[in-house]
Amino acid sequence: MDNISFQYPVWYLFLCFALGGLFAGILYYRSTAFRSQSSTLNTLLGLLRFAAVSLIAILLLTPLLRRVVREVKNPIILIAQDQSESVGAALGAQKAAYLSSLNALQAELEGEYEVKTYGFGSEVREGIDSAFTDKQSNIAEALSSLYDLYSGQNLGAVVLASDGIYNEGSNPLYANAALDAPLFSIPLGDTTAQRDLLVKRVFHNRIVYLGDKFSIQVDLAGDNAAGSNSRVNVYKIVNGKASLLQQEAVTIDQNNWFETREFILDADQAGVQRFRITLGEIPEEATLVNNSKDIFIDVLDARQKILVLGNAPHPDLTAFRQALSNNQNYQVTTATVDNLEESPSEFDFIILHNLPSRSKAATSVLNAIASQQIPHLFVVGNQTDLPQFNQAQRVLSIQRRGSSTNQVQAYFKPGFNLFQLSEDLKEQLPGYTPLTAVFGDYNIESSASALLYQRIGKVETDYPLLVLGEGSGTKVGVLGGEGVWRWRLFDYLQNQDHERFNELIGKIVQYLSLKEDKRRFRISLSKNIFDENEPVYFDAELYNQSFELVNDPDASLTVKDAAGKEYNFTFNKAGNAYRLNAGILPVGNYQFTGSVFFGGERLTYDGQFSIQPIQLEQYETTADHNTMRLLSEQYGGAVYSPESISEIAAAIRSRDTVKPVIYETAQTQPIINFKWLFAILLLLLASEWALRRYFGSY
Template sequence: MENISFSYPLWYLLLCALAGLAVTLLLYFRSPIQAARPLVWAMAALRFTGYTLLAILLMAPLLRFLQTDRQEPIIVLAQDVSESVGMETDTTAYVAEWESLRDALSGQYRVVSYTFGSGVREGGAITFADKQTNLDAALTEIADLYGNQNLGAVVLASDGIYNQGPNPAYRDFALRAPVYTVGLGDTTRRRDVFINRVFHNRIAYLEDQFSIQVDVSARNAAGERTLLTVSRVGESGSTVLHTEPLTIDGPDYFTTREVILDADRPGVQRYRIAVSTIGGEVSTANNQRDIFVDVLDARQSILILAAAPHPDLGALRQSLVGGRNNEVEIAYGNQFTGRVADYDLVILHQLPSAIDRIPRVLEALRAENIPTLFITGPDLPAPMVNASQELLQVGGGGAQVQGNEVTARLAPGFSAFTLSDELRQALPTFPPLAAPFGEFRAGPGANVLLLQRIGRVDTEFPLLVVGEDRGRRTGVLVAAGLWQWRLYDYLEYGDHARFDELVSQLAQYLTVQEDKRRFRVSVAENIFDENEPVQLDAELYNSSYELVNEPEARVVVTGPEGREYNFTFTRTNNSYTLNAGTLPMGNYRYRATVNSNGEALVSEGRFSVQAVEVERYALEADHALLRQLSDRYGGSLLFPGQLAALADTLSASEAVKPVLFQTVTTRSVLNVKWIFFLLLALFTAEWGLRRWAGGY
């Protein structure tokens, strides 16, 4: 307690004493009791003290306390546990020295230990197994958590090699404490040839070509020759796809080679890029690197079946083949003898017509549920088109009546797919199309994309509709002349991007097949890194296609050499999920099963795990980076064998000291409990004495 303060002038205390005296005189001297005079004076003193104290409490005095807190300095120990450190350091001796330093500092300071590599962890085992190193993340974590506390020092042990995150030398960390770095690894420039980096796409398309860019480096190997090979690795062995000799023409050799490969097999393909070894290499682990490429068989076979040659056919074909995996064929109704079941999408241009009703084609389209886009024109035979689909019905008009020139306007509320803002703004400006005369009515399953604008009148007649028609995806455009839209797009904007987007979105919507399976398992991605947990998600639908997850779902993951991993899915709100953890490199397949109301449901699929070997490619420690960090924050660079002296250095440092915080606390005297008990004791003592003296 420091002092007592009052909100009233101090001379009010005299009034409190006078009030206590008045009560005492009134009770003991105006009406004296029959008792010995010392006893009367004692009772009067008790009454005076009690009532005076009560009067003072009515003035609400305040107590001010000075509280002192001591915060010990924090020492952060951050240890790099990446593979490159373990490969170039005597880990047994070093770990013992590091733990001895931690124990020595724990007796004087608050010590917080971190391990870092691909991630930053508080504590953690020192195993030197992380596949990547992120120095910036470690320093950022320390600065964020302890930058505003009494941070005494940071001890960062690393080889200075980082392969994730930005260069910490160019970052400004909020650290107000010295940073002591411990240089691990070996800085010697040794003889080595290695694959530096490989750049490639994770996805390629079947029967397409893709590029692999390989960066090859060599040190202290001038005059040597090596052979660059690219092979495909499969279950039955490896096949060499490309070879190229390289001549190392200097002590610091670097070259980039581009290799073009054919994507001739679907699925996840494993490729191995390697350079042959040279004499006296320090390490051969970095002479090869494996990559995975997911080759997708996503080709779409599209048939444009027309009544006669028309400029629209060329415009549609040019837009569709812009998608590199679209194969487009043009045929004519009276000459087509193929099978529509061989195509993913059929576009009927001004078919059926009065001359060619194509009954065989229409029947096959319905039987095989082939997605169909009808494009009619002013010569539309309404009864035939109405019979071919139910999304859009035409009344009146027909081939005998002159058609209309209509422009397009977007229908409000369209949600089947998304159009860009550029296309939305351009559509109303496109030239008019030739549409039949008549009344147009959208069917119950139609989703109207475009409405007709005839002259200056906005109508509610549909121009373009899409939707489900008898179990197949169908689109109907009741006008011809699309070639004008493509030409106008180029004249107005300098390219065909808007028209091509419209055609592409239509084709994509019509060809997407709805997944009707009741049990579905999906992986977060087709290719995982070996230090990345494999995540699988599953959905189960009952007979009413409602999500349920009451039954137990299991999955068997089969990896290289037939090794099996058995898991049980974890239930979420109304589905399933599984974190299978990290798996070794290789190709995997999974088979998930669940029993729903006595029916066994199965879902199968594949994924791959690729190696993360960046720690093996650069083994030359970067102690210059560590020294730069230490100099910037007032520390120094140490090496294994010098850690024992660091505890004494920190003890002698003026920067590593406790911090005292003083806090002034104010509270009312009324909240002090002993005041109550003091008053109770005063009045109880007086009452007891008066009763003993016969005053009651």
């Protein structure tokens, strides 16, 4: 229904007509211009002018046309098909016939309903294909996604076809999907438990450290295999070849068998390592696909070698070693300068206690530190040769005054921001036993920061006690007092543990030993181990000599698998950096090399990653039709076998709730927007002008 409304009172229309009559009367009432013509000409011209002026005046009142549009919306029928590997395996040779029945159902419904089809497994997507290659089943996500897409619309019914097996997401019976429509389920697969052994789950850390031992826990299961014997084997896969690490016999003593075994393995090689756990075959076993499972573990060679080097035996050396040995990433060696057997260049961090001393200059150690840029910490004591010490670093200068020492306690000043310490440590440390410090003048370089200051008796001085900084591209720390072993004992006396002392020493060493990546071309991955259905993304950064991000030249990447096959890519430029989607790669270990030619030199970056298989669909082979039945009951639907798919259309038609919905929409728009009105107005004025011209008025 259409109607016209005005933004002014309706009686304004009479003014519009009066205005039109006034214009027509002035021009044509008693006009002598057309005396020689018929008297009707004046009348016709007056009517044209009256109509044109009246129409213009009416349009100035901005009349609105209100139109009610009715739309009939047919019910929406959703057909959701589980496309996981387990469903494909269950359909087998009947797959083509089943899909044909499903297509026939869709064609029959499309005559009177709006039919939408979706496939789900690892994700929900439009359309149903015949691949059935999804590695996961997430029925709850499928229901939630359909609810999000069609809530508030005229949803008539949902047809859900699945084997009821879900290995991702929550139980679909508790999915947050308030579908306001009946759900008709089509249970697929076989509910009969077959004779089968399987490696159900493997629990393990994704990251371990080189040289450590690590544990893997294996859940083993069996169906209808009572009285059988098998073996569980653990292999390490290197370049596609399996080497046996451990083997244990297993006895299946019941049909519904479950057992957990634990294996302790050695992390003896850095990088991503691939392991395979297998269960030996038993007679008449239904499938062997689920008898093995591969896992990938990233073995990090992140352990740092730390040298605690003293001028002479001292309890401080043991205190440092005990505090640092608690961290599994540190390999701590304690020695004096006289009995040091390893080269200082082999260490990642060095603590120098009372070195250089007046009797032992430790020149070779200091030279190795300088040439290899090894981060280090000086512990200044009464035996330290201060002139040599001042020359060896540029963070703190100490000028001795006399030969006496001070007993100093530590206190904090605000402003230190290199790292954070716990409030417990900040509160207790000022009360710890004093250290022995050199009596003299202390001057901090501008590039250094003081964490602790000296308190002598009750006087808080400006003399620093612990200073951290950087000199010649190497991080350096100075502890201006010896006797930290007293702090460790006092910590235990107060708290019955060494947590606060270990925290202080650990934070100092962690900050000083942290290595900054100063390479000008870098490539990063979000992780080192990807699932086989997951695309691999690379991010790269290129820096100029001033360490500013640039991406002017093209950067390339070569990925090589364990067999030597190469995949070549070119990075895309994104902002000031680079990004690359290498897509989905086959299962295995990979090495990559990125390169870019910039500033007359070729910069490269090497790394590695692994693709692990997703084997979830292989470990649950018995269909769960009970879940499908309960879903239909929950949403007021019914269960239909694959052979009775054709009956679903009649069941949907019989539902009183599956009916079309009429939507009415009111549309309002100004009449002045209609172009045909402009055409009428132009026609009126043009006709009047043409007649006057023809009969000689102009």
